[in-house]
Amino acid sequence: MSDEAARLLAEIHAARALARAATPATRPGVAALWAHATRDPGGPVDLATVRAIRADPGTARRYRALLASQAMAHAPFAVAASDGPVASRRIGAFTLEILAATEDAPPLLILRGSEARSPRLIEVILGDETLRVALPPPIEGAILLALDPAVPEAVRLGAMLRDPACAAFLL
Template sequence: MSDEARLLAEIHAARALMRASEPARDTSRRPGAAELWAHATREPGEPVDLALVRAIRADPATARRYRALLAGQAIAHAPLAAAASDGAVASRRVGPFTLGILPADEDAPPLLVLRGSAARPPRVIEAMLGDETVRLALPPPTDGVILVALDPDVPEAARLGEMLRDRSCAVFLL
């Protein structure tokens, strides 16, 4: 047996030992459907169950179930929508809605502009990027347009604007 083959065999054996010695994931403590539903239908700003958030972040199966619940109740969602930008305005399609971000100027913060033709306007926006989630309440539309100031002094709003500019950010309009 060559040195390379022996080294590969040792690496393979070491990986197998490491997998066997890892503590088994406790799947019996996965959040149930009721817990996930309560989290998915919560109002923005309400307290969250940190154990549930940790489970969504750490367990891919729980994260998939949570996203499926959000998608099921969403007016529109974009799991991995691609953002388009010409430098001045970032925009993306989310179902029948267009989300645009107008840049800040010296007097005003950036603005999230949400236009759509759905019969019922969304009340909440939730963005997911990696293991981070931001949820904001949306004001009622004015002439069919919802405007949200992405004020840097409001951490959730500022982070939402940053997340929406990322191509891999999932967006749920609830």
């Protein structure tokens, strides 16, 4: 190995050591995670917090714990079942169903629960992707949300909820 290659290798190891030492300092604090967990859908986000949640498994666990603490119900992964055109899963005391599209109607998300209070938001996490969507008020005890193919966010919500590895939080 030449002296130049050895020097370059030593610099790489030193840079890695500095990067590992700097990681805890770049982790967002509880206040930043709480602000992110209580944000409004479509509102501004702190990109440093989002980056930390995606890149650092410890930060991601802390964020999910904060979400779970404020959620009415959550499922860290889906116990998904599908029967033909209907996909359903339980999220705490709630049942979530996705009815397949028909010729004249888009897919429909139906959320039913026995809770007196209804969730206002749903946040789903799949891998490093997070999606937060506002839910409409319930109609006769059920929340209905059209998963319109013309709305990319709605299409992605349906796709993520169908994946068994997807975590779901009802807030």
